Amino acid sequence: MYDFEPESVKKFIEENEANKVAVQLPSGLRPYYSEIKKDYDEAGVKALFLTGSCFGACDIADREAETMECDALVHYGHADMGVPTSIPVLYVEAHMEAEPFDVLEKALPELRGSVWGLTTTVQHIDHLYEVKEVLSGEKIKSVIGDPGPRAKYPGQILGCDWGSARSVSGEVDGFIYIGTGEFHPVGIILATGKPVISINPLADDYERTNPELEKFMRKRWAVIAEAKSCQSFGVLVSVKGGQNRMSLAESLSEKLDKQGYDSCILVADDVNTEALRDFQIEAFVNTACPRLAISDEELFDGPVLTPFEAEVLIGDRDWEDYHLNGIGINFEI
């Protein structure tokens, strides 16, 4: 089902003369650990399986690997986003072999007469140009945008980088997303305001999601209003290599204090909302993974603001400037 690139793994081990290798797998790939372990056994090296989070290529466990005296780390399931690491890291992207063409065929009637932007995650990137060809054969126009700052491939999107969708947003009527889950289609809609048709290669049918931006904006406005009546703020900052925005967190904390709020900086690896509860803090500003404020907000005890929203609260930015792509604002590190 997945390509675990045994040859690249062996070459990487040889090139780095590794004896002990840490292996980082996202949840969905953990059931394959035994198949993956064989590649390391055959190369005669010890594989240590890390059980912590593996949310993306922003979440590189090089510190854990070093602590366990590993010479190298192999990170599966995500494309390199250029996060600097303390030991050599190989990214095995684990492209999925399942093809999207049967589901695409079912969606054809919905696609005719419009221009589509094609987007996907790295697992399905191999099929993106083939989808373009199939559409072209059906006389359906499509475009593939250039990758944003954190993506590697044209058309690739991440939960914190919708650049490839934004870059072609002006030329299309909507987006085709190849992949699973709801978070990415919602992200594309928030970033572009266009509808999304999801083609899940493992599903029987496609799904169409239309923008509900007003509802989203009302919700965000309510979150800011709720935060205004709070006194204590925790500014969340992540230790994860690709999510660590300490200087942004420090600057927001200072601005909040100047406005008369009481803020403190809260450092997290995985953000554990149960652990945050113990601090009895009223509101949060999130500088870590954007998912936390946008889709995990209900797990927190109080309102959770994006950096942009915190600046609206402080008075440094106008609500009217809240473009929907403002979600990603300041997220570059």
Place this chain on the structure above:
Amino acid sequence: MYDFEPESVKKFIEENEANKVAVQLPSGLRPYYSEIKKDYDEAGVKALFLTGSCFGACDIADREAETMECDALVHYGHADMGVPTSIPVLYVEAHMEAEPFDVLEKALPELRGSVWGLTTTVQHIDHLYEVKEVLSGEKIKSVIGDPGPRAKYPGQILGCDWGSARSVSGEVDGFIYIGTGEFHPVGIILATGKPVISINPLADDYERTNPELEKFMRKRWAVIAEAKSCQSFGVLVSVKGGQNRMSLAESLSEKLDKQGYDSCILVADDVNTEALRDFQIEAFVNTACPRLAISDEELFDGPVLTPFEAEVLIGDRDWEDYHLNGIGINFEI
């Protein structure tokens, strides 16, 4: 309620010329973050509050602190157990001011005519010799044992070091435990086979817990029997400074493989049983915090063995040698 030692904190900051200090608090102390923050504000340094686990002095977040460019770490609530760290660490033991004498008085009728070993955790260590004096005034004999390898004070016990109880076990009829929670009284019973009277300074009454060792041993035997019928084993090893027993984990993994089981090494910071589930592994051997196998066993999908029990399974040790203090066996790092 607690002594947060502001003077020691300020001296530590000055001595280390620290500009940015990471602060590590166990759950129970997190509601006091604002009171604690004042000491850092007054010293003119930035305090970063770490939200990860703080289970004991085995669980030192020096790596996180370094990643966040802190010059030093202040760890609250636990006594130094000598774990080497990469940056300067101050242990603020946060002794509790609440006194145990009212509850002790209620327990007096139960205590007469026997000899008692006195045990406690670091929070209540200030009152241990006063309790001895009160008992002495009532003509009740008591002894305080020397600290074990990971403890700092006479009479102090930890979830992985009952040495101070064991050292006087032969001379006493039971133990008085000053503190909260059930885990420590149960640990004392398992390590010594003697009853425990718990004096919780925050409670209205004392509690007596009697040994149920046979039940415990039957349960452990059943866990080993269940593991015998499993094929895949995960040997758990922790990245936490005071819990990292990699060489023990590697040796157990090799022995399991030689006996025809399939084992792999699973590296965890906090052991997340939800994350382990993804691997679809049948049984576990725990080389990290002893609590995992002894009191959190039901959170795992399969049987969890202690290192000693894994060696019984392999045939390297005899079940008959399973002294109850065998729980702690091999736990020295």
